[in-house]
Amino acid sequence: MSASCVVHAATLRGVQAVSVEVEVCVSNGMPGFSVVGMADASVQESRERVRAALRSCGFSMPSSKVVVNLAPSALRKTGSGFDLPIAVGLLCATGQVNPAVLDGVLFAGELSLEGAVRPIAGLLAYALCAQRQDLALVSAAEDGAGRIEGIRRRVIESLGQLRRGEFAELGGALAPEKPQELDFRDIAGHDMAKRAFQIAAAGGHGLLMMGPPGSGKTMLASRLPSILAPLSRSEALEAAVIHSVAGRDAAPLLAGIRPFHAPHHCATLAGLVGGGSPPRPGAISLAHNGVLFLDELPEFAPSVLQGIRQPMEAGEVVVTRADGSVRFPARFMLVAAANPCPCGFFGDSERTCTCSQRQVHQYQGRVGGPLMDRIDVHIDVARIPPGQVLSTGHGTSSAKLREGVLAAREYASWRRNTTGFDERARQAEVLVESCAMSEADRDFLEQLAASGSMSGRAIMRTLALARTIADMEQVPKVGRDHLCEAVGFRLREGGA
Numbered sequence: 215m216s217a218s219c220v221v222h223a224a225t226l227r228g229v230q231a232v233s234v235e236v237e238v239c240v241s242n243g244m245p246g247f248s249v250v251g252m253a254d255a256s257v258q259e260s261r262e263r264v265r266a267a268l269r270s271c272g273f274s275m276p277s278s279k280v281v282v283n284l285a286p287s288a289l290r291k292t293g294s295g296f297d298l299p300i301a302v303g304l305l306c307a308t309g310q311v312n313p314a315v316l317d318g319v320l321f322a323g324e325l326s327l328e329g330a331v332r333p334i335a336g337l338l339a340y341a342l343c344a345q346r347q348d349l350a351l352v353s354a355a356e357d358g359a360g361r362i363e364g365i366r367r368r369v370i371e372s373l374g375q376l377r378r379g380e381f382a383e384l385g386g387a388l389a390p391e392k393p394q395e396l397d398f399r400d401i402a403g404h405d406m407a408k409r410a411f412q413i414a415a416a417g418g419h420g421l422l423m424m425g426p427p428g429s430g431k432t433m434l435a436s437r438l439p440s441i442l443a444p445l446s447r448s449e450a451l452e453a454a455v456i457h458s459v460a461g462r463d464a465a466p467l468l469a470g471i472r473p474f475h476a477p478h479h480c481a482t483l484a485g486l487v488g489g490g491s492p493p494r495p496g497a498i499s500l501a502h503n504g505v506l507f508l509d510e511l512p513e514f515a516p517s518v519l520q521g522i523r524q525p526m527e528a529g530e531v532v533v534t535r536a537d538g539s540v541r542f543p544a545r546f547m548l549v550a551a552a553n554p555c556p557c558g559f560f561g562d563s564e565r566t567c568t569c570s571q572r573q574v575h576q577y578q579g580r581v582g583g584p585l586m587d588r589i590d591v592h593i594d595v596a597r598i599p600p601g602q603v604l605s606t607g608h609g610t611s612s613a614k615l616r617e618g619v620l621a622a623r624e625y626a627s628w629r630r631n632t633t634g635f636d637e638r639a640r641q642a643e644v645l646v647e648s649c650a651m652s653e654a655d656r657d658f659l660e661q662l663a664a665s666g667s668m669s670g671r672a673i674m675r676t677l678a679l680a681r682t683i684a685d686m687e688q689v690p691k692v693g694r695d696h697l698c699e700a701v702g703f704r705l706r707e708g709g710a
Contacts, residue, residue: 216241219306219313222320223284223299224343225291226336228533228540229459229495231343233320235285236296238303243279249300251284253291254492260297263325267301271329271373276308290537292492295334298323298353301373311376319352319368319381320344329373338458341365352381362451362468395440395471399611401433403598408434410593410703412615415441416622417682419675420526420548420588422511425595426565427558431551434595435507436474438549440612441619442505444470449503452543456495456502473504479513483521493533493540498525501546511552512580519585522548526588527640548589554578564597590675591703622686629690637681642674649681649692659697666705676704 218239224231247261268275282300284291299321305311322340323331333354334340342365344351350366368381375381398408407423411434414421423431445453445467453473454464467473477486477497488496498506506522508514525531529545554560555574560567569577586592630636635648651659663673677692680700684692 217307217309219303219316221299221303221306221316222344222347222349223296224320224322224340225284225289225295226293226339226459226492227289228493228542229339229456229499231336231339232289233343233347234289234291234296236299236303237283237285238300238307239281239283240276240304240307241279241281245277245279247280247282249282249284251282251287251291252289253284253296256294257284257291257296260294260300260325263294263297263327264301264304266327267297267325267329267373268304270327273305273310273373274308276304280304290492293334294324295322295336295340297325298331298370301325302376305373305376312379315376315379318349320347320349321352323353323370325373331370331372335461336455336459338362338464339455341367342455355384395612396437397440397612398434398437398615399609401430401437402609404430404434404595405610407593407595408610408615410591411438412441412618413679413682413686413703414438414547414549414591415615415619416626416686417590417679418547419590419679419682421550421591421593422586422589423549423551423593423595424554425551426562426597427553429595429597431595432509435476435505435509435549435551437612438505438507438547439472439474441616442472442547443620443623445472445503453503456499456543460495460500462500473501474507475501475504476507476509479508479510481514481518483515483518486518487521487525487531487544488533488540488542491535493535493542495542496531498522498531498544498546499542502543503545504547506546506548508548508550511550512577516580516582520582523585523588550589551595552578552581561594562597587669587671588675590679592705593703618686621688622682625688626682626685629685633690637678645674645677645681649677649684650690651692651697655692655694655697658694659701662697662701666701668704672704676700679703 216239221236223234223236225234249258249261265275302321306313306316322334324334326332331354333356337353337356341351345365350368352368352370355369367384369384370381425431450467450470454467457464457467475497484490486497488499525544531542531544533540555567555569556577557568559565560569560574635644637645637648680692680696683696683699
């Protein structure tokens with residue numbers, strides 16, 4: 215005599231939840247409880263949690279043979295989210311709970327030894343997986359995932375609720391409260407740096423600040439999200455899923471605020487680009503559709519910095535393991551800050567640098583030319599006079615800077631639709647056509663590129679920067695002034 219049932223569940227694969235069927239079979243034979251189907255250690259441990267949770271809630275554990283199969287068997291299953299579906303499957307197979315509770319739902323949750331259901335990382339990904347199958351997600355309450363339009367969620371607090379067979383709906387669509395943002399108004403002076411940030415925000419260009427300690431580099435970078443365009447619904451959902459999988463709060467993203475992620479310079483390659491077992495998103499994916507800020511850039515290991523070069527171009531990172539490859543989205547705006555030398559005061563007008571010329575070159579060379587070549591805007595940030603520091607709160611506001619950013623983006627969108635040239639495709643021919651330069655200005659750019667020893671990539675990125683500057687002035691053609699300003703941002707000390 216045997217009894218069986220099938221429960222809808224899921225497992226995380228990268229930043230997506232993949233559908234899994236939990237097949238539970240209770241039959242005559244030698245007593246035992248086995249879980250098969252490529253289950254890792256955390257899933258195998260669920261057997262002990264399920265046993266204790268069932269007894270704590272007044273249910274009985276069958277004394278016969280229990281086999282749990284996680285299908286498809288070729289897919290590796292990870293995480294403690296299988297506790298709840300395995301327990302529900304056992305209760306339905308043994309007749310302790312009405313099987314009707316399985317209709318139209320997907321279960322995900324970890325069990326405590328007392329039978330309470332705990333939330334797990336990635337519930338938003340699980341909810342989207344359930345939505346794709348026209349199911350409702352049944353899990354512990356968690357803010358964020360249940361407050362998105364179109365996603366059905368039901369709440370279970372304890373296994374004891376299964377006796378009633380009813381689960382409360384978790385709210386409806388609700389716009390998260392938008393947290394207060396930092397404002398550029400707090401920074402006095404630095405008008406040139408603010409202009410550079412406005413241009414970078416308008417075109418999504420990477421930016422590098424170099425200057426002595428205390429010059430305000432970190433303050434400037436931390437306020438960049440306040441002038442960026444709000445996240446669209448699709449962008450917010452993409453970023454929120456990544457943060458949910460990483461166990462981070464996704465509420466600010468769902469409110470439209472772009473992510474700002476600033477890893478410490480001791481971060482490993484796996485911590486920056488993603489990895490681990492199972493693979494989890496890294497810092498560049500947590501900054502997806504937002505800003506990645508690398509403070510003290512030369513202090514990062516050179517091999518770690520070189521690891522972000524390819525994702526900067528592709529907009530994603532592919533982590534390959536023995537059981538397959540996982541793709542993590544990674545479209546981010548890179549902002550970096552660096553001291554000019556180990557002591558930090560090379561070129562400072564007030565304090566004398568104690569480093570040798572060799573030390574300065576070695577320190578700045580730690581970043582590497584290929585990565586520097588991919589950063590469009592290079593600026594020097596000097597310390598401002600004490601009088602301006604005391605005038606904080608009277609600088610150019612984020613609201614004013616954002617107006618220019620949004621106007622430039624709106625004009626660029628109109629220009630692309632009118633001309634048919636979309637330079638965002640990163641095709642050199644399309645970019646050149648979108649700039650509509652005169653022959654004289656083309657010759658001028660060639661001369662500047664030759665004198666500055668600019669690479670082919672640097673030339674095209676300079677042209678893209680000039681196109682953004684022209685969009686800020688809402689003019690269709692890139693002129694001499696736009697090229698000069700763009701080259702001024704690209705070239706430092708005569709190099710590209």
